[in-house]
Amino acid sequence: MAADRSPFIHRRWPYYPPPRLIFWTAVFAALIVFLVFHSPPPDAPPDRRPTAAWGGQGWERRVLASARPRSNSPSHAAGRGHLSVLVTGAAGFVGSHVSLALKHRGDGVVGLDNFNNYYDPSLKRARRRNLDRAGVFVVEGDINDAALLSKLFDIVAFTHVMHLAAQAGVRYAMKNPASYVHSNIAGLVGIFEACKSANPQPSIVWASSSSVYGLNSKVPFSEKDQTDKPASLYAATKKAGEEIAHTYNHIYGLSITGLRFFTVYGPWGRPDMAYYFFTKDILKGKPISIFEGPNHVSVARDFTYIDDIVRGCVASIDTAQESTGSGGKKKGAAQLRVFNLGNTSPVPVSKLVNILEKLLKTRANINVLPIPRNGDVVYTHANISYAMRELHYKPTTDLQTGLKKFVHWYLDFYSGNAKWVP
Numbered sequence: 001m002a003a004d005r006s007p008f009i010h011r012r013w014p015y016y017p018p019p020r021l022i023f024w025t026a027v028f029a030a031l032i033v034f035l036v037f038h039s040p041p042p043d044a045p046p047d048r049r050p051t052a053a054w055g056g057q058g059w060e061r062r063v064l065a066s067a068r069p070r071s072n073s074p075s076h077a078a079g080r081g082h083l084s085v086l087v088t089g090a091a092g093f094v095g096s097h098v099s100l101a102l103k104h105r106g107d108g109v110v111g112l113d114n115f116n117n118y119y120d121p122s123l124k125r126a127r128r129r130n131l132d133r134a135g136v137f138v139v140e141g142d143i144n145d146a147a148l149l150s151k152l153f154d155i156v157a158f159t160h161v162m163h164l165a166a167q168a169g170v171r172y173a174m175k176n177p178a179s180y181v182h183s184n185i186a187g188l189v190g191i192f193e194a195c196k197s198a199n200p201q202p203s204i205v206w207a208s209s210s211s212v213y214g215l216n217s218k219v220p221f222s223e224k225d226q227t228d229k230p231a232s233l234y235a236a237t238k239k240a241g242e243e244i245a246h247t248y249n250h251i252y253g254l255s256i257t258g259l260r261f262f263t264v265y266g267p268w269g270r271p272d273m274a275y276y277f278f279t280k281d282i283l284k285g286k287p288i289s290i291f292e293g294p295n296h297v298s299v300a301r302d303f304t305y306i307d308d309i310v311r312g313c314v315a316s317i318d319t320a321q322e323s324t325g326s327g328g329k330k331k332g333a334a335q336l337r338v339f340n341l342g343n344t345s346p347v348p349v350s351k352l353v354n355i356l357e358k359l360l361k362t363r364a365n366i367n368v369l370p371i372p373r374n375g376d377v378v379y380t381h382a383n384i385s386y387a388m389r390e391l392h393y394k395p396t397t398d399l400q401t402g403l404k405k406f407v408h409w410y411l412d413f414y415s416g417n418a419k420w421v422p
């Protein structure tokens, strides 16, 4: 009888299933386990689902280890408690330097960066290797990913957020305006949203820009001056960021410090900036353009060396008061500050090129062109008395000294020998 041949009847326990059944059951179980551990949290909206780049137990362990401050950190010794800082844009120029400075003095640091290709991402990856070696884990993700930010704040009670991720570059805003809105407006709001909901709320220090002074002609630029004439979309998004900061401070009690950086340069810098691509082009014998203002006025910048900027950033963290809200509710007035971080010593771009020529021992092939109408301003000069008073900020590196360090790094880096020299 066919029924008698069936393996499933007339059997008594203990029952030993055939090997093929065991195999398929195991495959099925493994599939279920995989789906459970890789599916998004049920409340995550579909467009905010975690990507393969973050999540999982191993990832969380790395975040936690990176966020842990050293028990004998100077911040703790100075009575500021243990600091755990989320640094956005950590694989960027300023972000990588600030992350290392904080880590070296014993603070916990977690980096966040989307490694976009605005400029050569291999430079960002090289910076990330430096950070890895120092024990800073850089999460690969976007500041617009609300689920990722909320996850990071679930895992770590960050005391501070150093928000340096942005779409940089004044002239590129003509080519890709949407990227400025995405990063500098939507991304900033995303960061403030995550911070206001966090419990405890962190204090925030973020990068504004000297470009907010726009078409102002009164120099040096003071934080008290009006900033309602931005000359580029980049400047307009940074100015908008300052206003948005006011709103989040006012409604939610977030402690927020904005830093107006003045043309930051140095080792591990940004290849889209003039000093960097002038170096590259001079070495290649390619012509470079030096812009000049109306009536042949020299275009000049208050070039500021990276180490001075890092000291200003760290001092901003150390003097930031705590946010006053919790669970999205304000409990009292909170600190709101804006500082100029410049060098207070503007240098014409033609002088910068002279210094590079001497350092590179190569004559530049120069075209002098009228300044294009694409967002550039003729002159920047920071008044830094407020930062000197509140942050004890005091820039110490002149352009000659700073460019020497940059050129030294540049030659090493592109011959494959660059080591991190803080």
Ligand SMILES: O=C(O)[C@H]1O[C@H](OP(=O)(O)OP(=O)(O)OC[C@H]2O[C@@H](n3ccc(=O)[nH]c3=O)[C@H](O)[C@@H]2O)[C@H](O)[C@@H](O)[C@H]1O
Binding pocket: 168, 169, 170, 208, 209, 210, 211, 261, 262, 263, 264, 272, 273, 274, 275, 289, 290, 291, 299, 300, 301, 349, 376, 377, 378
């Ligand atoms: O302080 C800021 O907030 C900004 O600083 C930086 O902007 P900028 O000061 O414009 O720097 P950068 O492009 O290096 O041009 C330097 C000089 O070279 C001149 N310049 C430029 C290109 C060229 O081909 N020729 C030339 O003369 C040019 O006219 C200018 O005078 C950051 O990029 C920006 O992200 C933002 O942080």
